[in-house]
Amino acid sequence: MASVPSLASTVEQRLAAALSAALPEAGAADPLLRRSDRADFQANGILALAKKAKANPRELAAKVVEGIGTGEVLKEIEVSGPGFLNITVSDRAITETLAARYADGDRLGVGFAEQPGTTVIDYAQPNVAKEMHVGHLRSAVIGDAMTRILEFSGEQIVRRHHIGDWGTQFGMLIQYLIEHPHELDHKSGEEVSGEEAMSNLNRLYKASRALFDSDEEFKARSRDRVVALQSGDEQTRALWQRFVDESKIYFYSVFDKLDMEIRDPDVIGESGYNDMLDETCRLLEESGVAVRSEGALCVFFDDVKGPDGKPTPLIVKKSNGGYGYAATDLSAIRDRVRNLKASTLLYVVDARQSLHFRMVFETARRAGWLNDEVKAVQLAFGTVLGKDGKPFKTREGETVRLVDLLDEAVERATSVVREKAEKVGLSEQEIVENGRYVGIGAVKYADLSTSAARDYKFDLDQMVSLNGDTSVYLQYAYARIQSILRKAGEARPVAHPELELAPAERALGLHLDGFGELLADVAAEYAPHKLAAYLYQLASHLTTFYDQCQVLSTDNAPEVVENRLFLVDLTARTLHQGMALLGIRTPGRL
């Protein structure tokens, strides 16, 4: 089905046309249309245009009003103040537009981007043999939401989970396993849980670290092992693979808890670019982008200096011949641009890595791998803080295990759900399932509802609160509509454009009509928090609507009941689709 133009865009187009007719020298002028409290919309653009053309703004505004006239869509338009326009659309136009959205299935009349491209999105990138923490939560949650939003807009998406599976620590781990061969064995036929996998890895990590720090000979053997790994020695590679596989059992169990699908072919870690590293360095050196400095291969930037005032280079190859994080990222860029045909590279990574990405992107630009056709963006996110406002740590000062947080969120949410369960008539199985959707939803929503760049406090009490800007509040709004639809009996949702609308119905309707434009902004700005804010406002409009308009009252004429059922059903579908784009479920009974 075709996309449904919003009333705002229809009004804006008409205004722009009337404006250029009234003031031809203004060309394609923007009337600056906004939603308004006084009328449905206000246009504020005339003032500046009149000033520029040395015309009287009120006269210009009056001319526009005359030119635009009123009719089916525009009910009233008046000049106010020094030259603003207040615009009211007809009730019929609202209901008809919403009916067209309602008839459009899951897309709700939302159009596709005009020129979609291919985005390679780098997100959910934990590190092998290490516990996942809240930083990995943020990348996964924000990345998953952006992936869904961009895909909905028509963008082609390639996912890349750039896991940390390469580096010198593997020399130590593999060497330890060679010397303690049964440490990662599983009893035959037994499935290992994510928890067990992580605890195996933790044990190995600690033991090998202890040996590495205390035994010089082990240290030397570990260093040789790194060389063997990087040069592709088969036995070493096979043992390395066991660490990766064991870690994946753990990663997938956490992603599963997060109700998030991560596909194995999309997991291409740092090691995936090993074969490109030599060439990447050669190309950088030959083109003069990188130079030798104190034995290392470096890229310098005028504006990147250390505290001593000396330039801090990006090191692509260390003086001992080893490659680091930057060489891998630069090779990944070459792969994503050349082989995956990316037009956008999106990195959902902690803001503390911003300098790294700034240098990597600039290097790639100098090398010609990034250019006007291919852009790279870091969707940088802030730090998760504890209730005390300091980076989130356990009382012992250790990083908090992500799984513990998620389990606690689900536990709390389950008791919230249980309190109301009897009234709603939920079975034990439904309580458990909803507890999970509410708990995980709460964690995701808290992460997504503040702008990514900002730090936020991890506060479970607030996250599962039924009041305020939380996912539970939105989930209840959805479930309440479902309950009304169930109670409606024979009455069905049907749009009746001939009906007059109450103020709360108009406000709800106009907000619903803005969904598509909002999503376009969210996709273009990589700003999922704007979608969260939109959904919260939607639920607030719904609350006002309930206060002022009865849906199933016997005092209502049958068509009023039908039209209100239609309005709430469209609201429910919009909530459902919006939440789904954030990766959050909306149970039908709650």
Ligand code: ARG
């Ligand atoms: N594994 C890294 C970490 O845990 C994040 C990787 C980000 N992506 C990238 N292409 N460098 O911090």
